[in-house]
Amino acid sequence: MRDFLPADVRRREYVIGVIKEVYERYGFEPLETPAVENIETLLGKYGEEGNQLIYKILKRGVHEATGEADLALRYDLTVPLARVVAEYRDKLPKFFKRYQIQPVWRADRPARGRFREFYQCDVDVLGSRSMVVEAEICAAASDVLTKLGFNDFTIRLNHRRLLTALLVSAGVPDEYHEKTLIALDKLDKIGQQGVEGELREHIRAIRAMEAAITLLYFFSDLTSLESAAEVMAGEDLYDKQQALNEATIGRLIEFVGGNENGAKAIEELRFLLTLARAAGIDHRMKIDPRLARGLSYYTGTIMEISVKDLPGSLGGGGRYDELVGMFSKQDVPACGFSLGLERIIQVMTEKEMFPKTIATSSADVLIGALDEESIPDALKLARELRQIGRVDVYPDCEPKIKPLFAYAEARGIRLLIIIGSNERESNQVTLRDLSLREQQTLPIQLIVREVREKLSAG
């Protein structure tokens, strides 16, 4: 777990600020839930491994000695959302569009870029089965990343029922679906031969194995389709992506053929592309039938954001129409998306994508008094200058100016105002611009105007 010193907090708050602003523009509303949940709410929702990773809190008082836990730290934001929707259904609007940006805790082994306390940034829409939800969620996530300065990302799209239809159409029996998908997922990493080897090794039933290999060849073909589209299509990103998606859809229709669920899923994806075009994000959207995230959980569309030349993803999500039913006994369709805040901050830091002003400056002006008699004047001036900027007063009296310089530089403060007995006698102050290395002495009535000009000139 980490302490966030001021520069860290400012970077995080900048990103969170952009996320909040965009989500608000899309009509999402903030929700916050407590860090601590009843242990029964969390146990059994994240699989056996998840149970192990939950931080459990001892009963208090006389029960402490029993070593029993009755509470636990929040493990994600989706289960608390489901609890809230079940608990407050009557107080919430017909469609509940919420965003939630809060820390979660997992007792993972620490590894590079992974932490035991980390923030999740979730948006979810509850109450509708319409593809409008998917389109809006993708558009919002796309807006966030664009505003943060990412310009080379793709939203990969797939559909849980399309995946099943592909497996069924290829002839892979149910019991081999998961194994096949796990192997196919490695296509980018280990190539066609590598995946074929894995399938031959892990699927002993010959027919099933051959069916899986059929699907592998189909996926490989799609990859070459992609390379062809890169070459064929012109420079226009919109045209290129659209041509590729249409070609992919054509192949998918051929492959799943008469499979009704598959055909419906393709129809949904196609409609989502139409809506994405209206929302101005069709150049981001890429149908990718190989995408297979969180299988047990999702029921419809799944999506994931990839950045060119960057391993891992910046976020992902999907439709989960049955999860809320676990708490509320009534079906509430839902679709959500989680932005990977920690990953986003990491990439932005490495690529120096943060605006320069954010993490470097703690105040605009430092006022220092050279003797105790000048302190009231320093505070008076601070009060005035705080109307136009961030002003720090050096608390101690320094007969010399050097420590004031050192402190201003250490805190990244640009303007230093010095008041001493000389200045007071002549009703003046000394203003030093540390970035320009300029110093002037000017009448105290002019200082506010001068500082305002310097700050607005940037």
Add this chain to the structure above:
Amino acid sequence: MRDFLPADVRRREYVIGVIKEVYERYGFEPLETPAVENIETLLGKYGEEGNQLIYKILKRGVHEATGEADLALRYDLTVPLARVVAEYRDKLPKFFKRYQIQPVWRADRPARGRFREFYQCDVDVLGSRSMVVEAEICAAASDVLTKLGFNDFTIRLNHRRLLTALLVSAGVPDEYHEKTLIALDKLDKIGQQGVEGELREHIRAIRAMEAAITLLYFFSDLTSLESAAEVMAGEDLYDKQQALNEATIGRLIEFVGGNENGAKAIEELRFLLTLARAAGIDHRMKIDPRLARGLSYYTGTIMEISVKDLPGSLGGGGRYDELVGMFSKQDVPACGFSLGLERIIQVMTEKEMFPKTIATSSADVLIGALDEESIPDALKLARELRQIGRVDVYPDCEPKIKPLFAYAEARGIRLLIIIGSNERESNQVTLRDLSLREQQTLPIQLIVREVREKLSAG
């Protein structure tokens, strides 16, 4: 522990936003620490009762069965600050001015207005013994409350060493200091006779008891001084408060006489009043020798904010020059102030002090499509309107308008835009202003301008 639904979050974020903005103006910087600390960091810092109220976290994995705890939830923001200062001393500036707004957890019995998870809003300055720190902290807290709409509050001031000097000068032996202060603290509630009764009952040593009663009479006199000042002084709040403080200081000097520590403490308070005048908050400051908060903890000035006719306080703090030494083995002087966020929100809610717009509206515009063919147009329009406001798209298709109305009203959305086949054929949209109960049909090119005008008209 509480869930914060959207309207709750907005109220909290409004208050936190004002606090942050003011603290930034004063040159404070944000710090965030993890929710979870090592259990040894917390145990023994809050007294025996505090130890009981700390939430303790079970060891993970194979150690879970032992029932032992190695981690604990943050109990306040001051101990983590002391740990951070000890841990990162080299990375921090000479004076570390930080604000921190994060939840803390206490396993208290729940009572009205008290919660097991609640936010603390702390500012602290580390590294200086100057009264500038106290003046700036009081000015910042005063600015926050003024910006939030409080206009009838007082910052009560006292000094730990003045309190001791008063007890010594009255002749109360050390071992009765705490008992005497606890009784005197009730003067406002149970009156002079009540306190005298308590002192006679609890202090058996006659001389000590008589000395305590001498101090009681001195305090009672100060109270009557206050009433006299109310009557005597004119309407000017500045004059009134200044006259009262001067009179109080005069009495204090008489009472502590030659006690050196007492005289020094009075001198510090007097200097603080001079600085408060320069900072423009002298009308808020009230020397109150009866104020006695957190005795074991503070070493110098103590302060507390009271609002007229409101029980309890909105915040308090003081100087604690020795606490950080418990972690760092080096003396780091420090002074801090904690605003009572939960209490502030509670009072502002009861007195309806929140700006009207904050908690009632979730979006500015709702766009609804009456048929599936109109959905792309709805998304296209949403994209444009999001340049100027918060826009929600009704995800489902409703052949009738009534559900759109109901949903817009439930979410407090003022403008409703409807697109159906009629509208599309004539290239128009229907715009309904729910607050004015007006409806118009207008060409789609004009809608952005019309919405902008309506939103900026407020």
